[in-house]
Amino acid sequence: MKKLIIALVALSSMTAFAHEIKGTLILKGSLKSKIVVNNIKTTCKIKIEKVKNLLEEDAYGNPGYDVKTNISLDGSDSKTSKKVKYSKTQQFNNMLTVNGQKKVSDFDYLGEDGSTMKIDPNGRIKKVTFPFEGKNITCSF
Amino acid sequence: MPKKLLLSVCASALLFNGVAKADEIFTTVFNVFESKKSETILVLSAADGRVYKTFKSEENLKRMKSLVGQIVRLDYTVVQGDEARINAIRPAVPGEVDPKVVDLNHFRYNELRLVAPTDFQSMEEVENIFDNFLNDGDKGRSECFKRAHIWSYDMWSKLNVTSEKIFIFWTKRFSLLEDYEWWFHVAPMVKVNGTEYVLDSTFFKKPVTVETWRNYFMKSDKITCPIVDKYQDYESHQWNRLCYLMKVPMHYFRPYDIEDRDKKGIERNHWVLDELQDARRSFWGWDKKYEGLDSGKPTKKH
Numbered sequence: 001m002k003k004l005i006i007a008l009v010a011l012s013s014m015t016a017f018a019h020e021i022k023g024t025l026i027l028k029g030s031l032k033s034k035i036v037v038n039n040i041k042t043t044c045k046i047k048i049e050k051v052k053n054l055l056e057e058d059a060y061g062n063p064g065y066d067v068k069t070n071i072s073l074d075g076s077d078s079k080t081s082k083k084v085k086y087s088k089t090q091q092f093n094n095m096l097t098v099n100g101q102k103k104v105s106d107f108d109y110l111g112e113d114g115s116t117m118k119i120d121p122n123g124r125i126k127k128v129t130f131p132f133e134g135k136n137i138t139c140s141f
Numbered sequence: 142m143p144k145k146l147l148l149s150v151c152a153s154a155l156l157f158n159g160v161a162k163a164d165e166i167f168t169t170v171f172n173v174f175e176s177k178k179s180e181t182i183l184v185l186s187a188a189d190g191r192v193y194k195t196f197k198s199e200e201n202l203k204r205m206k207s208l209v210g211q212i213v214r215l216d217y218t219v220v221q222g223d224e225a226r227i228n229a230i231r232p233a234v235p236g237e238v239d240p241k242v243v244d245l246n247h248f249r250y251n252e253l254r255l256v257a258p259t260d261f262q263s264m265e266e267v268e269n270i271f272d273n274f275l276n277d278g279d280k281g282r283s284e285c286f287k288r289a290h291i292w293s294y295d296m297w298s299k300l301n302v303t304s305e306k307i308f309i310f311w312t313k314r315f316s317l318l319e320d321y322e323w324w325f326h327v328a329p330m331v332k333v334n335g336t337e338y339v340l341d342s343t344f345f346k347k348p349v350t351v352e353t354w355r356n357y358f359m360k361s362d363k364i365t366c367p368i369v370d371k372y373q374d375y376e377s378h379q380w381n382r383l384c385y386l387m388k389v390p391m392h393y394f395r396p397y398d399i400e401d402r403d404k405k406g407i408e409r410n411h412w413v414l415d416e417l418q419d420a421r422r423s424f425w426g427w428d429k430k431y432e433g434l435d436s437g438k439p440t441k442k443h
Contacts, residue, residue, distance in 0.1 A: 023381040023382075052318050052319070053318050055359070055360065055383075056364070061365055063382065063383050
């Protein structure tokens with residue numbers, strides 16, 4: 001009996017290692033939020049332009065997504081005439097490298113320039129962090 | 142005898158002796174059908190799937206029809222091409238053939254029937270079969286499952302080759318994001334020294350490995366497509382994979398037949414005439430080449 005329990009525990013822990021994604025599909029469209037950048041009220045806009053399959057799998061057979069995303073900032077201060085302008089389109093994918101191993105994530109995406117994006121189980125964007133003028137800007141939704 | 146006639150008789154005799162081959166078979170008469178193309182009656186033999194021909198007359202038709210469903214001994218001669226002419230046909234004498242030992246009806250499910258794919262010794266043999274597949278080169282004319290079915294049937298009935306079918310199923314995720322109109326594709330598959338080769342003459346010029354076949358349709362060599370045994374494995378995992386492969390016996394016609402097997406327990410290791418009747422229309426000249434594969438009922442459309 002003891003042996004059987006050990007075997008079952010070993011089996012269940014082996015199963016726990018298997019990494020299987022749900023394949024959550026990111027929703028297309030755009031989102032806006034208000035943030036302050038360089039003391040200027042700024043609109044942060046994220047637009048998901050195209051979602052494709054990455055046609056590549058991780059070690060567990062999970063296929064990744066490839067997401068064409070535009071990130072933009074638009075703000076100005078009428079008193080100082082300072083402006084915040086930024087617009088960049090880049091590819092994000094959810095094939096992340098974890099401990100030197102490729103692993104597809106359901107909710108985390110990485111952009112070409114190191115930007116990150118987090119989505120929820122419904123495919124809605126929750127947070128995008130990207131480099132702007134030497135610091136990281138985070139837009140939450 | 143005039144010299145011309147004598148020469149003609151000699152030439153005919155030589156030709157006949159050169160190509161004619163007499164043989165006999167024990168079989169179940171599965172279908173009898175009057176040819177619309179020639180003055181013959183077509184007899185579909187259920188043991189080997191071959192269509193045997195005999196002369197047309199009301200009396201002969203009545204006799205042939207009386208044999209439908211019966212186990213018979215059929216003596217025949219193969220004449221030019223692969224046309225088999227009936228010399229004699231009679232019900233088998235009790236004890237003459239044991240249906241438990243000899244597989245006499247491949248149009249009926251038989252739980253003892255084994256459908257392991259033929260394992261060839263040389264690639265040349267398989268390439269030869271592939272090169273002789275009927276292929277109109279017209280994908281718009283027919284669907285893959287119909288072409289695959291006739292190729293499988295031809296291999297079995299003409300060459301005694303048992304093939305498998307390999308299905309690739311694309312998930313909703315793949316179809317939606319790649320804007321791909323098909324949800325499955327299928328082709329016959331055989332083995333050569335233990336390695337599986339797909340015979341998909343619509344898309345390839347030679348037999349190819351499963352990997353090559355899969356990569357072609359996935360447009361990537363980085364997608365694995367898990368091989369699954371149950372239709373539900375595909376059906377219930379539409380978002381975390383892009384594709385699945387399923388290997389089934391050659392008799393499975395459509396994906397729905399696999400679904401029926403896995404959900405309702407309806408097994409297939411036999412041919413269904415209505416399906417062959419439908420599938421034969423995939424090819425130009427089907428009405429001549431496959432005239433005997435006709436149940437007499439209207440062709441089903443899928």
